[in-house]
Amino acid sequence: MIRIHFTADDFARVRFARHPSPVAEMHAALMMLGARHEELLFGRWRNRLLRSLPRAAEPLADLVPDGVAPGFLDVLGDTPHEGFALIRASRPEVVRAGIEQVYARRPAPPWIRALHSGDDHAWRTLGRAQRAAYETVLAPVWPLVQDLHRTEFTRHALTLAEQGLGATLTGLAPGSRVRDEVWEWPLPGVPGVREVRLGGRGLILRPTFHWRRGLLLQDQPDRPVALAYPAGVGLPPVPSGGGRAAEPLAGVLGHTRLALLRSLDEARTTTGLARRIGVSNATASAHASALRAAGLLTTTRTGRSVHHTRTPLAELLLTGGAADG
Incomplete structure (x- = not known):
């Protein structure tokens, strides 16, 4: 379970991301590529992308072993360039902590160790891999992701206007509830309780249309907490062609x-x-x-x-x- 603690100020600082963030959505897709589950709905999509990914994107697999990515990759930003710049501007201690968390029980590849040390060549390797992955994974479906985001934004705006913030939050996760200024989000099969205290930083809600395994939470000091949740109809966005309607x-x-x-x-x-x-x-x-x-x-x-x-x-x-x- 995740328990998100609000202050009075935080309730006034909950906002829904107005635009989708291309880099964050791309990393959600890459985590789905590395997470072997839901083969019925994602198997063909996964196989198609794995066949089409260029070699330049291969280093990203080292950053997302077993479908788990370090937190410094999860950034906002309205354009790929802005998102990549935010990642590059991550504080060294945040980058090191993210890598150490992912590689706590396994040896890291040499370029990951170099990235951990702040090596410029390793950062250039990461930048090339991110750009190559974006062009293959997300750019072909980005207009569709934007349409899906607008639909989700409108849906929650109506819920907020008609039913209030509590209904808006609990509507994101069946079984969640808001009580005593705490939003409780159950995670079936995940032991323990994670306590997240907003402390006046506020909360950004962001739908993701490639991720199906529960919420993704970014909690970094001196920043609003960003919460990405699975949205849409449960299928990965697929570029439309000139064939039949469906x-x-x-x-x-x-x-x-x-x-x-x-x-x-x-x-x-x-x-x-x-x-x-x-x-x-x-x-x-x-x-x-x-x-x-x-x-x-x-x-x-x-x-x-x-x-x-x-x-x-x-x-x-x-x-x-x-x-x-």
Whole structure:
């Protein structure tokens, strides 16, 4: 659990990031590349990016082992240049602490040790890697990320106006609550409690559209605490092409699973699905199981009959896919 302590001043200094931060969003994507989970929704996206990343970007993998990045990489900034400059301006002790945290139980590569010492050549290596990664990972989808951010900004502005700050905060995380000037955010499976005291610094809320593993918290002295949380519909942004309306969604789910979801305009049995999309019963059942595990369909049994239906999340994805085309 994370417990964020507010003062009266902090409640007046909660703000929602007006624009997405390209460098922070890129690092969220790179952490997803290194975190082996949610293969159904992120597997194809991950494989495509790993094939396309240039060699110049490879050093970044050393900074994000096991999907964990040092805190000095998580900066705001409206442009890539501004974000990279903020990283380069990080205080040496903050850089060293971040590297030591990531490499607490393993030997660091030579260039990481040089970065720990403040070596200029190591910083240039990092800068080249960041620019190369940005051009491959984020630049192709940046207009989509901006659209998603505007939608999220509007949604929370309406919640704040209609229901107040408490509802806005708890709406970011199901199961969280605000009481006694403390925002409690449960983290299932994570032992212990992390106490974060704002102390008048305020809080910046920032959605991220590439990260699915809970919040990312940046707590540095003399700066507002920045909290990045998973937003959007749960799929990685994919650059749209000239194909069918929902082609980006097919690139994530695969054409067979997308066809299966589309065929559920009404409840259907496994046999009915198999006939509709032209596959065997066993194949239809396997794909239905994967989609059910991802929360995209539900299965109910009545006697010997099994019927599958789309979930609201699946409806949202299909509607969004059609709109993006």
